[in-house]
Amino acid sequence: MQNRLLIKNKNLKTEIIIRKNYISKFIEEIANKNERVFCIFDSKVKNSFKFTKQKNIKVFSIKCGEEIKTINVYKDLTEKLIKNNVNRRSIIVAIGGGTLGDLVGFAASTVLRGLDFFLVPTTLLSQVDSSIGGKNGINTNFGKNLIGTFYQPKKVLIDISVLNSLPKKQIKSGYAEIIKHALINDYSFFCWLEKNSNKLLNLNKSFLEKAIYKSIKIKLFYVNKDEKEILLNNNSRAMLNFGHTIGHAIESHYNYKKYNHGESISIGMITEAKISNYLGLLSSVELERIITHFKKCRLKIYDYIIKDKLLINKLTKDKKNYLNYINFSLINKIGSSIFYKKLDKNKVYKILKNI
Numbered sequence: 001m002q003n004r005l006l007i008k009n010k011n012l013k014t015e016i017i018i019r020k021n022y023i024s025k026f027i028e029e030i031a032n033k034n035e036r037v038f039c040i041f042d043s044k045v046k047n048s049f050k051f052t053k054q055k056n057i058k059v060f061s062i063k064c065g066e067e068i069k070t071i072n073v074y075k076d077l078t079e080k081l082i083k084n085n086v087n088r089r090s091i092i093v094a095i096g097g098g099t100l101g102d103l104v105g106f107a108a109s110t111v112l113r114g115l116d117f118f119l120v121p122t123t124l125l126s127q128v129d130s131s132i133g134g135k136n137g138i139n140t141n142f143g144k145n146l147i148g149t150f151y152q153p154k155k156v157l158i159d160i161s162v163l164n165s166l167p168k169k170q171i172k173s174g175y176a177e178i179i180k181h182a183l184i185n186d187y188s189f190f191c192w193l194e195k196n197s198n199k200l201l202n203l204n205k206s207f208l209e210k211a212i213y214k215s216i217k218i219k220l221f222y223v224n225k226d227e228k229e230i231l232l233n234n235n236s237r238a239m240l241n242f243g244h245t246i247g248h249a250i251e252s253h254y255n256y257k258k259y260n261h262g263e264s265i266s267i268g269m270i271t272e273a274k275i276s277n278y279l280g281l282l283s284s285v286e287l288e289r290i291i292t293h294f295k296k297c298r299l300k301i302y303d304y305i306i307k308d309k310l311l312i313n314k315l316t317k318d319k320k321n322y323l324n325y326i327n328f329s330l331i332n333k334i335g336s337s338i339f340y341k342k343l344d345k346n347k348v349y350k351i352l353k354n355i
């Protein structure tokens with residue numbers, strides 16, 4: 001892998017840069033080219049970067065986690081920006097994990113009806129998934145990500161050197177989204193992961209960069225075909241939601257406390273692979289192969305709540321639904337996904353009881 005990799009995406013007008021040890025320089029460069037820069041840091045990473053303090057850089061920091069994706073934190077942040085004289089030529093830079101990116105992206109897209117926004121993801125999950133594709137948002141009491149916009153960052157900088165401080169639990173969370181990309185789209189990538197998961201989980205740099213690059217390409221494939229998630233077919237951006245219909249319901253049920261995002265969607269992926277198998281879409285041999293890989297990587301695969309009626313009420317709040325039906329993004333083979341429409345909620349309950 002080269003030292004610097006650029007993915008210029010013309011449709012989205014986003015530039016994705018993969019480059020090591022570059023974050024401080026990146027901030028200085030933005031400050032040199034723009035009138036005013038608001039850098040919003042995850043407080044856990046703020047002190048890792050030493051950039052020249054220029055007068056036009058204003059630094060905020062936020063203690064991050066799912067609990068910041070609320071209307072109250074959004075209100076505080078946007079009012080702070082306005083109080084500090086943000087204007088239409090200001091640049092917003094978010095340096096942190098997926099929760100910070102989702103919150104700040106939403107703020108950037110709405111303050112003064114939209115400001116230029118740059119993203120520096122600092123968790124594996126945000127590097128392989130949430131920083132790509134322009135979705136942002138906050139949660140409500142009724143479910144996850146129910147308020148938000150589609151708003152593309154101008155640039156995304158992926159610097160894997162920042163991952164050294166990331167706890168193993170968070171690395172596994174990001175790895176879950178990498179597997180998701182392989183499962184929905186790329187059989188040979190899944191085989192490669194089966195061979196190399198240990199190296200990835202131990203942050204072997206060249207393997208990690210390859211997996212990040214592959215993941216981004218797969219995500220961009222769907223985002224370019226269906227940026228606003230309008231399609232209801234196998235090219236829909238919703239395919240990236242494999243594991244998330246169940247996963248989001250689990251997160252919401254436990255009020256985002258019991259599991260992190262990657263853990264919830266790991267349980268979600270195994271449950272939805274079982275649903276795929278129950279519906280005759282995925283063979284039992286392939287289902288077992290997937291479960292074996294999850295077990296080898298010590299990813300979560302089960303929680304008793306999936307058999308509880310309470311989860312069904314959460315499932316009906318999913319954004320992919322319409323009328324009384326639940327829509328799933330399922331897999332019909334390893335590396336191939338299918339948009340599965342209109343499962344009646346009683347049928348889903350029955351399936352979940354039986355798998």
Ligand SMILES: NC(=O)c1ccc[n+]([C@@H]2O[C@H](COP(=O)([O-])OP(=O)(O)OC[C@H]3O[C@@H](n4cnc5c(N)ncnc54)[C@H](O)[C@@H]3O)[C@@H](O)[C@H]2O)c1
Pocket residue numbers: 042043044045063064065066069096097098099100102122123124125126129130131132133134135136145162163164165166167170173261262
């Ligand atoms: N917008 C999208 O398309 C999209 C896609 C996937 C997931 N998401 C969202 O992303 C969120 C999850 O993101 P996440 O897993 O990055 O969670 P996170 O932002 O909560 O980060 C996880 C933890 O790691 C800490 N952290 C961040 N960078 C660190 C570093 N370099 N070293 C040490 N600690 C660090 C954070 O402070 C936090 O405690 C969820 O809210 C999920 O819904 C969004």
Ligand SMILES: [Zn+2]
Pocket residue numbers: 129177244261265
């Ligand atoms: Zn996800």
